[in-house]
Amino acid sequence: MNAFLGELGRRLAERWVTLLLLPGALFVAVVTVASVLGHGRALDLSQLSTWIDGLAGAPGAGRTGIVVLVAAGALAAAAGAGLAAAALGEGVALLWAAEGRRGPGRWLAGRRRERWRRAYEEVVAARRAVALSAVPPHGADPEARARMRAALERCRRICPVPADRPTWIGDRLRAADLRVHHAYRVDLGALWPRLWLALPDPARAELTEAYAAYRASARLTGWGLMYLLVALWWWPAGVVAVVTLATAWVRARGAAQALADLVEGAVDLYGREVATALGVLPAEDGLDRTSGDAVSALLRKDEALHPAPEARTGVPGPAGQADLA
Template sequence: MNAFLGELGRRLAERWVTLLLLPGALFVAVVTVASVLGHGRALDLRGLSAWIDGLAASRGAGQPGIVVLVAAGGLAAAAGTGLAAAALGEGVALLWAAEGRRGPGRRLAARRRERWRRAYAEVVAARRAVALSAVPPHGADPEARAALRAALERCRRICPVPADRPTWIGDRLRAADLRVHHAYRVDLAALWPRLWLALPDPARAELTEAYAAYRASARLTGWGLLYLLVAFWWWPAVVIAVVTSGTAWVRARGAAESLADLVEGAVDLYGRDVAAALGVLPADEGLDRVSGDAVSALLRKDEALHPGAEGRAGVPGPAGQPDLA
């Protein structure tokens, strides 16, 4: 047990250093440079070198007590900024998944809904062109089929289901919930804790890694926001903030895509295990809409869902939701 606790403590310490301390130390260094150079001498490396030399030559610079105090202050500042970035990352993750029912989020959501409607109208037109070009026995015109594939891809890039969130990430995560419900009529929020208990270790590890990558992207966005604050005193920090935030957004989209796909895959592969464990269907049968409805009703433990319902509260049934993926 002592060996286990020691190993756990070592891994937690390594994770703390990697996630908070090292990025925090870099941020403290940038803040220090910004305070020394400012806007007027933003790229004055000689001036920075002279300041460092003067600091090293100052009285008391080599005294152990001063060194310890400076080191402790630097570590505390690095850890504090790391915690601040993590807190900002939590807020960013909430904004990415926000419903957007008021304020700027409402306008952004309306804009995405309109973009999706226009893209889906192109899909409908392309399908009609494919149908009209179908001449037996050769089938549809290859150019019409290529145009349909392109229209489907454009629409899917906006969202695999009708868009309804201010951000792409929010819609992609929401799409996983809707697609699972449309396929099996199962309430993913109620199913997930039980499904997690039924997942094998490799599947849990994949999901955990994808979720960790998503949270890391949000935390990286928090660092970008902190660097943007430094730009008020040192303009090169704008470049750091833009690069950091852009990288975070690209990584976040990839992580959200992977996470949503893995969640859907977990339900596809192991949802029937939960249904079988609950006694809803035999172990040799697959999860379908009837058994999924029964699972949802059992797990919710209320009358909001019951076998034969067209959809759960606030979510239309499959007939009203085109699926592009």
């Protein structure tokens, strides 16, 4: 056990250095350069060299105590910057998944809904054109089928389901929940903790890695925002900020896509095992909408929506109550 704890501590220390301390040290260096050069001499390396020489020649610069204090201060500043970037990353992840019911989020969500609606109208029109061009025995016009595939791809690029979130990432993560519910009538939020216990180690590792990549992209966005702040005093930091933010957004989209696909795949491949373990489904049967509805009712333990037969009084409930599963 001691060896295990020691190895765990070593790995955590390595991750802390890689994820927070080293990027934090780079950020502190950029802030230092920004404070010395400013906008007026943004690329004046001779000015920076003169400043460094002045520090090296200052009285007491070579004393051990001064060196230790400066090193400790630099490490503390780097660690603080890393923690600030991590905190900003948490906020960014929340914004990506926000529902957008008020303020700018509401406007962005409405804009995405309109884009998806127009794209879907193109899909409907393309399908109609394919149906009208179908002439037996040759089938539909190849050009019409190509236009339909292109329209479908444009619609899917916006969102696999009707768009309803301010960001592409929020819609893609939401789409995983809706697609699972549409296929199996399963409440993914209630199923997931039990499904995680049923997953084999390789599947857990894949999901953990995908989630870590998603969080890392949010943290990288936090770094980009911090560099954007430094750009107020030193314009080259703005270039770094733009590149960092663009890279973070591309990575975040890829990570969100991979994470959503893996979540759906986990339900497809191992949802039946949860239903079987709960006694809802025979071992030889596959998960379907009927068994998925029963799994959701059991896992939510919601007697208000799914009363036991002996608890029913015969008085009809609210309209549509049985469909809330």
